[in-house]
Amino acid sequence: MAPTVVLSFLDAPVVTGPARGLIHLARALPPEVRLHVAILRGRGAGPVPPLDELSGGALTVHEIQERGAYDPAIVARALGIAWRIGARAVQSHSYKPHLIAMAVRAARRVPWVGHHHGWTAENDKVKRYHRIDAWSLPRADRVVAVAQSARDIVVREGVAPDRVVVIPNAVDARDISTPMSRAEARAKLGLPDDAFVAAVVGRLSHEKGQDLALRALAMARARGAEVTFALAGDGPDREMLEGLARELGLGLAVRFLGHQKQVGAVYKASDMLVMPSRSEAMPNALLEAMTLGLPVVATRVGGVPEVADDGEMAWIVAPESAEALADAVVDCVARPDERARRVAQARARTTERHDPARRAERYLALYSTLGVR
Numbered sequence: 001m002a003p004t005v006v007l008s009f010l011d012a013p014v015v016t017g018p019a020r021g022l023i024h025l026a027r028a029l030p031p032e033v034r035l036h037v038a039i040l041r042g043r044g045a046g047p048v049p050p051l052d053e054l055s056g057g058a059l060t061v062h063e064i065q066e067r068g069a070y071d072p073a074i075v076a077r078a079l080g081i082a083w084r085i086g087a088r089a090v091q092s093h094s095y096k097p098h099l100i101a102m103a104v105r106a107a108r109r110v111p112w113v114g115h116h117h118g119w120t121a122e123n124d125k126v127k128r129y130h131r132i133d134a135w136s137l138p139r140a141d142r143v144v145a146v147a148q149s150a151r152d153i154v155v156r157e158g159v160a161p162d163r164v165v166v167i168p169n170a171v172d173a174r175d176i177s178t179p180m181s182r183a184e185a186r187a188k189l190g191l192p193d194d195a196f197v198a199a200v201v202g203r204l205s206h207e208k209g210q211d212l213a214l215r216a217l218a219m220a221r222a223r224g225a226e227v228t229f230a231l232a233g234d235g236p237d238r239e240m241l242e243g244l245a246r247e248l249g250l251g252l253a254v255r256f257l258g259h260q261k262q263v264g265a266v267y268k269a270s271d272m273l274v275m276p277s278r279s280e281a282m283p284n285a286l287l288e289a290m291t292l293g294l295p296v297v298a299t300r301v302g303g304v305p306e307v308a309d310d311g312e313m314a315w316i317v318a319p320e321s322a323e324a325l326a327d328a329v330v331d332c333v334a335r336p337d338e339r340a341r342r343v344a345q346a347r348a349r350t351t352e353r354h355d356p357a358r359r360a361e362r363y364l365a366l367y368s369t370l371g372v373r
Contacts, residue, residue, distance in 0.1 A: 003034040004373060007087035007104075009064075009078065009097035011040040013258035015049045017169070017284045018093040018117055022350055023051055024170045026059035028360035033367070038062040039080050040074065040096060052174070060085075064100075075103045082108055087114065089372045095132040102136060111370040114140035116154050118147075118281025118302060134158070141370060146282035147303025165366055168306070170359040171287040171350060178264035182284035189257055195228040198331055199270035199294075201263060201285040202277070204235035209276035209299065209319075210235070211244055216276065216325035218248040225330045228252070229274065232266045234259040267292050272332055272339070276325055277301055290314075295339040297328040307354075313346040324352075 012019045019037075026035040037051060041063050052061045062085075064077045066160055078100045081088065091113045092101035098114055105112035114137045134157040137143050143164045145151035151164050178185065181195060191197055198217075202208040217229045231241070231254065237254065245254045260266055267273075273289035273296045280286075280302035287307065289296050296314040298304050310316035315328035332339060 002086075003032050004088050004367075004368070005034050005036060005085050006091060006092040006372070007082055007085065008035065008037045008093065009100050010037050010093050011047060011096050012093075013045055013052070015054065016337075018115065019049060019051055020175065021061060021169060022283065023055045023175070023177050024172050024356040025360055025363060026055045027172070028170075028356040029058070029363070030360075033364070036060040036062060036081075036085055036087070038064050038078060040064050040066055042066045042067070047114045050271075054076060064368070075100055079104050079107050082110075089367060089370060091115065093117065095136065098133065098136040098140075105141075111141040111372060113142045113144060113366065113370075116150050116281070118150055120277065130214075142366060144366070147306050149302045149306070150238065150281045165362070167359060167362045167366070168303070168354060169282040169284055170354050170356040171284065171285060171291045172356050173291055176264040176267060176288045178262060178268050180265055180268055182268055185265045188265055189230065189255075189269050191230060191255060191269050192228065192252075197225060197228050197230050197270045198271075198272045198274045198297075198329065199235075199266050199289075200231045200274050200276065201266060201288075202233050202275070204231070204233050204237045204241060204369070205281045206237060208233075208235075208239065209278045210241050211279075212322045212325060213274055213276040214241065214248060214250065214254060214276075214318065215322035216329060218250060219253060219322060219326035220329045220333075221250075221253060223326070223330055225333045227329060227333055228255065228258055228265065230255045230270065232257045232260045232263065237295055263288070264292075267294060270294060272329075274325065274329065275299065275304075277304075278319055280304055281355060282307070286314075287350055290343075291350045291354075293343050293347060295332055295343055296346070297325060297332055299325070308346060308349065309328045313342050313349055315342075 063080050082104050089111050090101045090104050092098045093115045101112045138158040144167050200213050273294050275298035282303040299319040300316050301319050308314040315329050317324035
């Protein structure tokens with residue numbers, strides 16, 4: 001018997017968090033359910049993200065070419081893919097895929113599952129996209145929220161509570177492990193052998209709070225904590241952050257690593273993770289660090305408290321406070337036994353709640369409620 005086909009629409013020039021989620025789901029689904037993903041590709045786009053390769057062939061990838069920022073013909077192209085593969089349900093991630101999935105649902109008469117991964121407020125353009133999300137998601141047959149905090153947001157925006165399902169992100173150690181030794185990873189990234197290194201992983205933009213991390217680093221070092229911050233990622237705030245690092249006199253105590261295709265090397269080279277975010281939904285960096293056994297200092301935003309308990313699995317502090325971050329960093333650096341205790345608890349939590357197989361079971365239950373066979 002042919003497998004049941006589920007088609008996800010994705011707008012992702014690189015392997016983003018939602019893309020990693022699709023990879024995990026495709027690997028964990030049983031053979032009778034096959035996941036496909038159709039990726040929007042604008043003019044001048046680089047290579048297609050290798051989702052099929054990263055999934056070990058479990059995920060089938062299609063391209064939807066866009067001839068401009070607003071190309072209505074993409075709906076017809078998407079519908080052609082859905083008809084050709086016999087899609088029995090469609091899924092969407094972000095505003096433009098929501099609109100495509102809505103149209104395909106109407107034409108194919110199949111259920112549509114929208115996803116809410118959290119919102120940021122970087123600029124007016126992004127805020128307009130959020131308004132499209134808020135208009136479209138209440139029209140989905142189901143909405144998957146990655147955290148309870150994300151569920152509360154979409155319910156406030158008009159999604160019926162009984163249509164929202166919370167399915168937390170999963171993490172697969174295979175995606176973030178590396179055969180490199182710690183010394184090799186540090187050499188590759190240009191980090192000193194003898195430093196206590198804290199990774200700060202994420203796009204360099206306001207909502208990720210790297211400016212708070214730099215101020216916290218200056219405070220922590222002034223209090224005697226010999227720690228180096230390694231910022232992995234790129235984005236619109238890089239120039240501002242480099243200027244702030246110079247203003248604070250951080251010198252070689254902060255390293256800008258740029259975008260890292262192999263984030264596993266960053267974790268291997270690091271002694272802890274600092275996540276100073278102003279907003280998050282279900283942060284993959286937090287799950288990844290917990291899975292690999294890195295102690296974590298993070299802000300109490302979005303789904304962070306749902307992932308890790310303060311004092312038991314991580315150091316969770318108030319957002320927008322460089323001083324609170326500095327206090328936690330100093331404490332974490334100074335107490336190796338406490339780091340080990342929290343790391344053990346954190347690993348147990350990710351194994352229990354954020355396993356890809358468990359996440360796939362939740363999706364199968366969701367598909368069953370929609371009559372997808």
